[in-house]
Amino acid sequence: MCEAAEDGGCGAGPGPARRRGQGHSHPRPCMKCGGSAALIIRVGDPFCRGCFHDYFVHKFRAMLGKNRVIFPGEKVLLALSGGPASSAMLRQVQEGLSRETAKKLRFVPSLIYVDEGAVRGQSLAQREQSLAHMEALLQATGFPFHLAHLEQALELPASILRPGPGRSGKPGPSYKEAVEGFIQQQRQEGDRNGGTFSPGPSTQVGDPTAPRLPTPARTQELLQLFEAVETSTAREELLQMLRTHLILQTARTKGYAKVMTGESCTRVAIKLLTNLALGRGAFLAVDTGFMDDRHGDVLVVRPMRDYTSKEIAFYNHFFHVPTVIAPPLCTKRREKPSIHRLIERFLLGLQEDYPATISTVYRTGEKLSPAPAKAISESERCLLCLCALDIAGEEELALEPTLIMEEPEENGCCQDPPAARAESKAAYIPLLCYGCRLTFKELGPLATLPPYVRAEAQRRIRRNGTAEPGGPTGGRGAQQELKSLEDRSPSLWGIDGAGCHPSHRMVGD
Numbered sequence: 001m002c003e004a005a006e007d008g009g010c011g012a013g014p015g016p017a018r019r020r021g022q023g024h025s026h027p028r029p030c031m032k033c034g035g036s037a038a039l040i041i042r043v044g045d046p047f048c049r050g051c052f053h054d055y056f057v058h059k060f061r062a063m064l065g066k067n068r069v070i071f072p073g074e075k076v077l078l079a080l081s082g083g084p085a086s087s088a089m090l091r092q093v094q095e096g097l098s099r100e101t102a103k104k105l106r107f108v109p110s111l112i113y114v115d116e117g118a119v120r121g122q123s124l125a126q127r128e129q130s131l132a133h134m135e136a137l138l139q140a141t142g143f144p145f146h147l148a149h150l151e152q153a154l155e156l157p158a159s160i161l162r163p164g165p166g167r168s169g170k171p172g173p174s175y176k177e178a179v180e181g182f183i184q185q186q187r188q189e190g191d192r193n194g195g196t197f198s199p200g201p202s203t204q205v206g207d208p209t210a211p212r213l214p215t216p217a218r219t220q221e222l223l224q225l226f227e228a229v230e231t232s233t234a235r236e237e238l239l240q241m242l243r244t245h246l247i248l249q250t251a252r253t254k255g256y257a258k259v260m261t262g263e264s265c266t267r268v269a270i271k272l273l274t275n276l277a278l279g280r281g282a283f284l285a286v287d288t289g290f291m292d293d294r295h296g297d298v299l300v301v302r303p304m305r306d307y308t309s310k311e312i313a314f315y316n317h318f319f320h321v322p323t324v325i326a327p328p329l330c331t332k333r334r335e336k337p338s339i340h341r342l343i344e345r346f347l348l349g350l351q352e353d354y355p356a357t358i359s360t361v362y363r364t365g366e367k368l369s370p371a372p373a374k375a376i377s378e379s380e381r382c383l384l385c386l387c388a389l390d391i392a393g394e395e396e397l398a399l400e401p402t403l404i405m406e407e408p409e410e411n412g413c414c415q416d417p418p419a420a421r422a423e424s425k426a427a428y429i430p431l432l433c434y435g436c437r438l439t440f441k442e443l444g445p446l447a448t449l450p451p452y453v454r455a456e457a458q459r460r461i462r463r464n465g466t467a468e469p470g471g472p473t474g475g476r477g478a479q480q481e482l483k484s485l486e487d488r489s490p491s492l493w494g495i496d497g498a499g500c501h502p503s504h505r506m507v508g509d
Contacts, residue, residue, distance in 0.1 A: 039314050042355065049318055056307075056315050060092040061103070063303045067290055070258055070301065071178045072106035077256040078143075079247050080113050082134055082324030084312045086262030089304050091321050093260075094141060107258075111138050111145040112250055114243050118150060118219050119226050121330040130324065131212060137322055146250055151214040151222050153242040158456035160245050162378075163386060164252060164297030228444025232331045232338035237278070237439045239329065241384060242450070251298045259300045263288075266309040266348075268302070269361040274343045279435035283387045285370035294373065294386045308358060379464065382433040383457055390434050428457050 028037045030048040032055075037046030047055060064070060078093065080086045096105035113134050117127035131147065138145040213219075229235045251259050263271070268288045275287050286292045292300040304312075316323060331337040351357045375381035375388040382389055425446060432440055443449060 038318070041308075041311055041314075052314065053319065056311065057092065057095065059306055060089075060303060061096070063290070063306055064105075067301070069291060069299060070107050072183075074107045074258060075254075075256045076107045076109050076258045076260055077146075077247070077251050077254070078109055078111050078260045079262070080111055080134075080138075081262070082113070082137070082326065083262070084309070084316050084321075084323050085264040085267065085304050085307070087321050087323045088307070088312050088315055089260065089262040090141065091319070092303075109143050110254070110256065111141065111143050112247060113138065113145070113147055114246055115147065115149045116239065116243070116326065118214075118222055119239060119329060120327045122327065124213065127213060130326075134324055137324070146254070148246055148250060149214050150239075150242055150246065151218040153246045154218065154221060154225075154450055154452075156245055156249055156450070156452045158452045158459065160249050160252075160452060161383060161386070161456040163295055163381075225444075225448045225450065228448040230442040230444065232329065233278070233340065234439050234442035235329055235331075236338050236340045238443065245452075248295055248298055257297075257299065259298055261300060261302055262304045263302045264304050264307050264309050264312055265362050266358050268305045268365065269358045270340075270344045270347055272361060272365045273347065274340050275435070277339050277343065279438050280385075280433075282372040282390045283385070283433075283435075284365055285368040286373045286387065288365050289368075289370060305362075378460065382436050383428070383431040383460065384436045384440070384453070385433060387433055389432075391437075427461055431457060431460055 028040070028046045029035065030037045030051050031044075031046055032051035033048060035048045035051075038049045039052060040046045041052075070076060078086075078090060080090060090111070093105065093109050095101060097109070098104075115127065115131055115134075117130060122130065135147065138147075226235055226238065229238060247259060250256075272284055272288045275281070275284055280287060286294055288302075288305075290302055290305060292302075315321065328341075336342050347357060347361070372390070373387040375386070380389050381387070425440070428440060428446075429437055446454065
């Protein structure tokens, strides 16, 4: 029997619940200035409002200053969703360009907002209301802004799936030289704007007479594309792909060299585990890192990735940062609707009991190398994500013959001309990496795919000189693969001796 039973130990019955923090009801001092703390970010890190503001601003500046990828005078496109993280990012840029700031930011910002109301179940009236709200917020910033609709992704050119021309082989000035040259130029101009870009009246870039919402026919085409997708996980991936391509096309056509997105540390950790589950383990460094240079001419940076969602929520609350919350994608499943939502619930639930969960996952991703995502030539590059093909030689999947068996009879037989055989899902498989292959299988029939995806796939198939799957990667034809399916070894399934796909092993295994 436990000796502490009489004092309410493990042998005693259930007693009254103890109150946590009964002896610590007095306010704790700020860890910086010693004043009364207004919040506690982590255990042992209490801040007053003023010191928390300085801490938040310093974190943003330190992230940009440490990486030194945004040069003075460059045009930068800020991708806004209206959520907490992107809204806090916009406020940091606004404060960094104000006259009262001691060390001002030196780039020229513009904003873009992508309306996704059609696939998020919003009515026309709700979309109009959300657009009007976002337009008012964007106009209040004083920066030029772009309003885009997800339906416009269906009109993108096929070139969006090709990396743009990078910087010329001639080395440019260093970051320090660029800063010094920019400051000298500002002094020569008389320091009229305090040495920085000064926001003027905000204007919408584009045709102001264009209708606010796309045509019903184009909206219906987009809805058919999403309705044909078999799973919610593939629907989330499709939405992310269309949004990224639409922002990238805007940056290219308007001359922006950099794009800023607002993924927080919490969102990065969720995305890291989600992409690992989706078979994108080889590309985690570019999918979640600070810098994503896979597109060549446009660099995507994530300056908010050091902030937790808790820090962002406190900052928006204390300093009255307006936000717009978009509804989630429509789904009929309440429990485990997608891998994305499942991973999010798992991590956030674990974070409640173990507060170091998010930071541990985040810092693990910091150790990954972006080298596996680099592709030298077009034949080694994934059609959809532009990362390197991580399927090589005999390490193929059984997905290709599976798609052939699922092809409808109207697609023809093996005697059809190459142009007809190119319009089969199996012909697209050799153009995709492992993760995109799994998602592509659930995207529905080819007729519903975005036109620019089909156009670029057909161009690459014709350029490779064969319409049979396996051509670009040196594999066998689709019909030969299906014929020998029963005789293939277990390696057909992409499983090595350790029981996992080779690209999913951790570095050093």
